[in-house]
Amino acid sequence: MPLNTPNQSLQRAMRILFAVGGASDGRSIEQIARRVGLKPNTAGRFVRTMELEKLLVRREGPLRFLIGPAVAELKHLDDTRQLLDVAGRVLVRTQVELVSANFSLAEPEGADSTTRLTVMAARPGVAVLHRAQLHRPYRKASSMLFLAYGTEEGRERFFQKYPFSRDGAALWGTRKRLEVFFEEVVRKGYAQPDFPDEDYYRVAAPVFAPDGRVVAAVGGYFGLEQGPRNRRRLVALTVEAARRITEELR
Missing domain, CATH: 1.10.10.10 (Winged helix-like DNA-binding domain superfamily/Winged helix DNA-binding domain)
Structure with a gap:
């Protein structure tokens, strides 16, 4: 043709x-x-x-x-292309510094969150864009981070959509424990939930817009076989990547 x-x-x-x-x-x-x-x-x-x-x-x-x-998603991707372009460059460079790790960029979507971009250990140097796929509630480090930095109204919308007794109690035990976790996230500047049945060590750090809103989260994870030294390294790299993306968005 x-x-x-x-x-x-x-x-x-x-x-x-x-x-x-x-x-x-x-x-x-x-x-x-x-x-x-x-x-x-x-x-x-x-x-x-x-x-x-x-x-x-x-x-x-x-x-x-x-x-x-999908039509609204295309519009959203076009509107956020600066964030995705910057994040892709930063995460590719970050992954080279810890080749066993995987990195991602997640965004809030109403009461939910979704992964938009990944750089995987199996495909170093390649930033892969993803179609929206909502995270499971209460389990993902990035989704918990968005709640920690979010408003009370935003949290209530989340709890209405995903009741704690039904979706969160098995993982967190009590609402009080979850609220304490939110406070720790804001104090430390990153989220690192620890679940007994988890297969990965996960961490997420906030990306801020110029007006101070959390607009995305950098996630880092690898298998539980990684030792304390690499875990500390993963936390540091994830927090630094989020900071660099924030700086480039200003």
Whole structure:
């Protein structure tokens, strides 16, 4: 195919997005087909593929399709490209200093958090961007760090979505222990939760925006076979990487 020949499948997918965008109640496959000029069966195949990629999301009763989370995620990635560019450079350089370690950048997302970028020991020198995948509540060092530095209102939204008695008690025992952990995180400047069934030694440090808000967290982790010296080194490198990213964002 000549390089200047448009890809019709991509064009149709874009037309479907614009056909669905702005429709508060969504659109049926038949409505999409009429607006885009496709047969219903063909439109259905496009819609199912776009649903798998989270470009569209379905709503039942009656069946309708709306714009999916991947579209907002693309916009978010574009808005935060400076943070991702800076973090990628810093974490690649940091990982070279402790080759057994893995490093990541996480961001808060409402009451949740998600990993946006990783530099893995298995692929040194490569910063990999990730599609949003929410962290498990109460377990990730970065998600606990966001709660520690967050507002009381933000914590309450988290506890409403993920009740402590259901999702957190098995890991933390009591709310009091968790609150003490939050205080220690802010005092020390990093989060290092310790769970009996954990397979990794994990630490997370805050990245601050110019206005003082925590906008991201640098995470570092490796297997529990690593000794005290490397663990101290991991904490120091993670905190330093977060500080360097913060400085470059100013």
